[in-house]
Each structure stands twice: as structure tokens, then as C-alpha cells.
Amino acid sequence: MKWLIASDIHGSALYCGELIKAFGREGADRLLLLGDLLYHGPRNDLPKGYAPKEVIAQLSGLKDKIFCVRGNCEAQVDQMVLPFPVMAEYCLIETADRLVFATHGHVYNTDNPPALFEGDVLLHGHTHIPAKTQVPAGWWYLNPGSVSIPKEGSPRGYLTLEKGLFLWNTLEGREYDRLAL
Template sequence: MKLVIASDIHGSAYYCKKLLSRYKEEKADKLILLGDLLYHGPRNDLPKEYAPKEVIQMLNEIKAEILCVRGNCEAEVDQMVLEFPVLSDSMILYLDGRMVFATHGHLFHKEHLPQLKAGDILLHGHTHVQALERVEGYYYMNPGSVSIPKNGNENSYMVYENGIYTIKNLDGKEIDHISVIEE
């Protein structure tokens, strides 16, 4: 199974198009979205080509391929226009015999952990900062932001395949990777 994982589109039609192009080129089985799809939020500047209605249309076209969690910028009104579930605070995946706790990052994060056992993975966006870390018995991963990266990061997404998580820029160039198979 191959997954593309992304977060924080924030209504940018420009970066959503780039992400969906990468998703198609990666030939992934599913697109995992970690929230903040349509609204830019009061703390962020407007992203390039801010056009939430265009983002809605693009995402709805591949609704059967999307798994999504709610970000801190999602609201019930977003669920009225998006044709796939967007209001769950988390989802649990089992990959390579490990639990992957996927969430946006505003409720559960490194300072407020969900229940994890040794080797489990906490996967979230929200900070707009890429991360692939082994932390005190678990893994912490963040694909960064599709549209509004922070801390000098590039616009990015993540690919999961065969126990390897790889962060890439929106041109498909590898930034970093981590394998969870060694354990």
C-alpha cells in the first residue's frame, strides 16, 4: 500500500493543484489529509491563489480516495460542501504492525499524547513544520504544510510505502525519510 499524506492546504487552489498532481504521479492508493483544508485561519496570511471553492471542487472529484481528519480551521459548514468525512478528530491506521494515530495536531501532539505504545506513530500537521523523529519510544511525524510552510521549510507532503515515510517537496524531490522496519 502506498499513501500520500498532506496537511494544511488552507484554501490554496494553487498548492492543492500541485498536491493532487503529485498524488497522481505517486500512484498512491489513498490521500490522507490531516486537516485545515479550506480556511486560512486568523494567524496565517492568505496563501497563494486563495480560492476555497476551487479546492472544494478538486477534492470532491477524488472523494473516494481521501481519508481526512478535522483541523482547527474546519467547521460543520465545511462538511456541508465537502463530500467526504472531515470532522473526526483522529483516525487510527495499522501499518507494518504499528498503530498510526493520525490527527491534525491541535488536540493531540508531543506535549499532549494519545495512548501510544512503544513503536507506535503520532502523525499530525498543524505546526507547518516537517518532522520525522524517534521520540521516547514512539515516532513523531509531520508532513509539513502544503501551502504555508514555517521555520524555513519547503511546501511539502509525505509518502508512506513499505515501512518508509518520506517527506517531499511539491516537485517530488525527497527532503528526508525514516524507516520504521528496522525495529
């Protein structure tokens, strides 16, 4: 199974549309969204193409393929307008004999990690900065960056996961990092 993993759309219909194109181009089976889908939040400027109602329509077309965790910008009203669950704090994926703990990053993060074993993965967005770091305890922290509001000069992008291989890609599909676990 191939996963496409993305975070922090923040209501940009423009970049959500690019993400959906990438989902099709990648031939992914599932789309894992790491939160902050519709609202830009008080700390961010409006992203280009800000149109949350359009994002709702775009994502609704993939409702049977989406898994999502709640970001710090999600609220109960978001669940009322989206046809797939968005309020879970985390989701678990088992791949290549490893556990992937997927969350947004505002609750569970490298400063407050869940129970992980050596080789496991803490996967979260929230920072808008791509990451690939093995912590001293032996587990990995991975971040796909942001779809619409990247920070620290990082590209707009996403991750794919297939057979234990994580690939970081720009929204245009250019691979720029990888990790095989």
C-alpha cells in the same frame, strides 16, 4: 497500499492542484489529509491562490480516495460542502506492525499524546513544520509540513507511506528525508 499524506492546504487552489498532481505522480492509492483544508485561519496570511471553492472542486474529484481529520480551522459548514468526512478528530492506520495515529495536532500532539506503544507513530500537521522525532517513550512524532503555508524555511510538501517507509517530499516530488519503521 501507498498513502500520500498532506496537511494545511488552507484554501490554496494553486497548491492543492500541485498536491493532486503529486498524488497522481506518486501512484498513491489513498490521500490522507490532516486538516485545515479550506480556511486560512486568523493567524495566517492568505496563501497564494486562495480560492476555497476551487479547493472544494479539486478535492471532490478524489472523494473516494480521501481520508481526512478535522483541523482547528474546520467547521460544520466545511462538512456541508465537502463530499467526504472531515470532522473526525483522528484516524488509525496499522502498518508494518505499528499503529499510526493520524490527527491534526491541535488536540493530540507531543504535549498531549494518545496511548501509543514503542515504535508507534503520532502523525500530525498543524505546525506547518516537517518533523521526524523519536520521543523518550520510544514512539515517533512525524509531520509532513504544510502544502501552502510552510514555516521556518521548510518546503511545501507531503509524506508518502508504503510498507513501513515514510518519505518526505517537496510538492515537486524531490525526496528530502525518510524513515523506515
